[in-house]
Amino acid sequence: xxxxxxxxxxxxxxxxxxxxxxxxxxxxxxxxxxxxxxxxxxxxxxxxxxxxxxxxxxxxxxxxxxxxxxxxxxxxxxxxxxxxxxxxxxxxxxxxxxxxxxxxxxxxxxxxxxxxxxxxxxxxxxxxxxxxxxxxxxxxxxxxxxxxxxxxxxxxxxxxxxxxxxxxxxxxxxxxxxxxxxxxxxxxxxxxxxxxxxxxxxxxxxxxxxxxxxxxxxxxxxxxxxxxxxxxxxxxxxxxxxxxxxxxxxxxxxxxxxxxxxxxxxxxxxxxxxxxxxxxxxxxxxxxxxxxxxxxxxxxxxxxxxxxxxxxxxxxxxxxxxxxxxxxxxxxxxxxxxxxxxxxxxxxxxxxxxxxxxxxxxxxxxxxxxxxxxxxxxxxxxxxxxxxxxxxxxxxxxxxxxxxxxxxxxxxxxxxxxxxxxxxxxxxxxxxxxxxxxxxxxxxxxxxxxxxxxxxxxxxxxxxxxxxxxxxxxxxxxxxxxxxxxxxxxxxxxxxxxxxxxxxxxxxxxxxxxxxxxxxxxxxxxxxxxxxxxxxxxxxxxxxxxxxxxxxxxxxxxxxxxxxxxxxxxxxxxxxxxxxxxxxxxxxxxxxxxxxxxxxxxxxxxxxxxxxxxxxxxxxxxxxxxxxxxxxxxxxxxxxxxxxxxxxxxxxxxxxxxxxxxxxxxxxxxxxxxxxxxxxxxxxxxxxxxxxxxxxxxxxxxxxxxxxxxxxxxxxxxxxxxxxxxxxxxxxxxxxxxxxxxxxxxxxxxxxxxxxx
Ligand SMILES: *[C@@H]1O[C@H](CO)[C@@H](O)[C@H](O)[C@H]1NC(C)=O
Ligand SMILES: *[C@@H]1O[C@H](CO)[C@@H](O)[C@H](O)[C@H]1NC(C)=O
Ligand SMILES: *[C@@H]1O[C@H](CO)[C@@H](O)[C@H](O)[C@H]1NC(C)=O
Ligand SMILES: *[C@@H]1O[C@H](CO)[C@@H](O)[C@H](O)[C@H]1NC(C)=O
Ligand SMILES: *[C@@H]1O[C@H](CO)[C@@H](O)[C@H](O)[C@H]1NC(C)=O
Numbered sequence: 064x065x066x067x068x069x070x071x072x073x074x075x076x077x078x079x080x081x082x083x084x085x086x087x088x089x090x091x092x093x094x095x096x097x098x099x100x101x102x103x104x105x106x107x108x109x110x111x112x113x114x115x116x117x118x119x120x121x122x123x124x125x126x127x128x129x130x131x132x133x134x135x136x137x138x139x140x141x142x143x144x145x146x147x148x149x150x151x152x153x154x155x156x157x158x159x160x161x162x163x164x165x166x167x168x169x170x171x172x173x174x175x176x177x178x179x180x181x182x183x184x185x186x187x188x189x190x191x192x193x194x195x196x197x198x199x200x201x202x203x204x205x206x207x208x209x210x211x212x213x214x215x216x217x218x219x220x221x222x223x224x225x226x227x228x229x230x231x232x233x234x235x236x237x238x239x240x241x242x243x244x245x246x247x248x249x250x251x252x253x254x255x256x257x258x259x260x261x262x263x264x265x266x267x268x269x270x271x272x273x274x275x276x277x278x279x280x281x282x283x284x285x286x287x288x289x290x291x292x293x294x295x296x297x298x299x300x301x302x303x304x305x306x307x308x309x310x311x312x313x314x315x316x317x318x319x320x321x322x323x324x325x326x327x328x329x330x331x332x333x334x335x336x337x338x339x340x341x342x343x344x345x346x347x348x349x350x351x352x353x354x355x356x357x358x359x360x361x362x363x364x365x366x367x368x369x370x371x372x373x374x375x376x377x378x379x380x381x382x383x384x385x386x387x388x389x390x391x392x393x394x395x396x397x398x399x400x401x402x403x404x405x406x407x408x409x410x411x412x413x414x415x416x417x418x419x420x421x422x423x424x425x426x427x428x429x430x431x432x433x434x435x436x437x438x439x440x441x442x443x444x445x446x447x448x449x450x451x452x453x454x455x456x457x458x459x460x461x462x463x464x465x466x467x468x469x470x471x472x473x474x475x476x477x478x479x480x481x482x483x484x485x486x487x488x489x490x491x492x493x494x495x496x497x498x499x500x501x502x503x504x505x506x507x508x509x510x511x512x513x514x515x516x517x518x519x520x521x522x523x524x525x526x527x528x529x530x531x532x533x534x535x536x537x538x539x540x541x542x543x544x545x546x547x548x549x550x551x552x553x554x555x556x557x558x559x560x561x562x563x564x565x566x567x568x569x570x571x572x573x574x575x576x577x578x579x580x581x582x583x584x585x586x587x588x589x590x591x592x593x594x595x596x597x598x599x600x601x602x603x604x605x606x607x608x609x610x611x612x613x614x615x616x617x618x619x620x621x622x623x624x625x626x627x628x629x630x631x632x633x634x635x636x637x638x639x640x641x642x643x644x645x646x647x648x649x650x651x652x653x654x655x656x657x658x659x660x661x662x663x664x665x666x667x668x669x670x671x672x673x674x675x676x677x678x679x680x681x682x683x684x685x686x687x688x689x690x691x692x693x694x695x696x697x698x699x700x701x702x703x704x705x706x707x708x709x710x711x712x713x714x715x716x717x718x719x720x721x722x723x724x725x726x727x728x729x730x731x732x733x734x735x736x737x738x739x740x741x742x743x744x745x746x747x748x749x750x751x752x753x754x755x756x757x758x759x760x761x762x763x764x765x766x767x768x769x770x771x772x773x774x775x776x777x778x779x780x781x782x783x784x785x786x787x788x789x790x791x792x793x794x795x796x797x798x799x800x801x802x803x804x805x806x807x808x809x810x811x812x813x814x815x816x817x818x819x820x
Pocket of ligand 3: 275276
């Protein structure tokens, strides 16, 4: 079982080096300014000697270290000394890294290349010392020996005996394969423990009484319990060796998405799983990836199959070969199928097996159907190509899959089928013509913009004239308390030389009296003054190296201008359009740009005191500084201009815009319409991602990086906002720290794929 868990421990590596040295320091109190490093290979050890905190190498790559707590008992062989907590969950650092309990009371992980990558953020808590407890809890103590921070509060994938999991905490499986890091254990508001894949698929729940304010507790006698506020157990599960005298236990959300309780067995010198949440591993969501069928064999191990035939293509392999005109229903006994995307199937109950089969047969969109003879006569229709399932001789379910009678024709159909009419040019024309629709789009788009610009300019001139007539007197507002300068309109006019140098739509270059170059944005909107000032000072307080700083504003009568720091090299859009500038956008540069933009937006979403959405993310709003580092500008304006409050859907929209931006940056196409997205997806799916690439990128393309980027882009573009990743996850994927699955088609693409059939 433990091998399935996937931790290949490399303690050997470090211990082998340290053989002969006495480097373990048994300390009950770790004073400030204590340091451990990869090179010194020292550890902090609990007083009873059973836990150690130090660097280790979990991955197969050399020079990749994590730091955390592991079992250290002499009665457990080194390769079985399981890691129970990892700093920063999946942080990996280089061989010159060190970990410090700094003088200011913070625990700091320092990487030789990246600098500080993690801190405990405890500098304000008067930390006086640290200690690694006999229970495996790393704690920070103040002078009165009160615990002010402890590692038990931020669990990774494991609970130790005595450890709690409260409603705000989750266990997340280690990211060891493309699926695992999407598995989490958490407790919902009504006190149900749940295992979940991504954010929406719940595949196991504790079915405990619905009570709020519960705490999950892993007891030292080997039980997982939910306890109420008076600490009475209201729900428990026991390992099979519950109450036996077992020296070491732990509970872990394994890489395969199952939650297991492990005990140390002295006799066999091994860890044994004594309970697991999902009895049949096939019922753990996505056990066989997104399309495979899980076969539960008599030996209680799982086996993944593609019973519907393989389709050659990175993503569609294993999916149901489907053509609307095909009507043959192929029967699979003992097989339960479920739609993965979307996760809900159309359900009809109290009908017969034959009726169920007919229902699918006669529904042109139905691809497969599962009938379960459990007394309810339940019939589940699947209208999505993303179908998974399991097979087990004991299952009383029968499934039918719609196929063509000629299996060969079917298998090749998806690969060879003609492209949808809109994208005919894209595919048939080969790589040389793939931008024709972009050109058409650009031409018609330009014409539309031309008209709009003229109307806007006309309106603006009209407005200015109007205003001048009405108000001659200007009201000067003094410097602002939060460091933003506030300029009257007359001065703004002066410093932009009467808005002479336009550098973008409604954006002008100017120079402040102190010679600082600035970019002045005319919001061209009527915004109530007080609301405007509040919103602007919020934006002004945001500072991140990949965000263009707001330095001031103008709010006078109906003039609403924002003054930004001037970023020298102009927008990414400008670079993409200019054949000469475009040469600077090498493969590596484009990857950097995406990553920096992702970091900036992730910061807006979760790094500020308050959630801020960008609202208008696109290549025109990403500018390059003198080192060609990307900075995002014009963030948060939606909130300034319209009164809409921000919500989750605003974050989802930014993610979608980001997905479009990635495709734009890498394809070099200007306007990313639906067809383009569809075409890109198709090319990628059929293994021709290179066709999508801007031909002006001559070399340096890293195909692995490319695959990752395309995958995350299509995830960002999912029509169902709940399926889109968070920007934090996007950053991790782009940094290569989180793996990403092949995405299902963004809905628009899927729709036309279906029409085509
Ligand atoms: C777990 O929660 C209980 C009740 O809140 C508390 O008394 C106990 O100290 C907690 N255990 C740990 C290790 O924090
Ligand atoms: C918690 O989960 C249970 C079972 O899935 C569900 O019935 C309940 O509505 C959930 N409670 C909340 C607050 O989401
Ligand atoms: C749960 O805890 C919250 C905050 O501690 C409290 O306001 C609420 O009344 C509690 N609910 C119950 C049912 O005890
Ligand atoms: C576990 O052992 C304790 C004492 O060792 C005993 O009081 C308790 O009843 C036992 N519980 C179970 C479920 O056997
Ligand atoms: C199918 O995929 C395999 C391996 O990826 C490859 O070798 C083979 O050429 C492909 N066949 C077709 C028809 O594309």
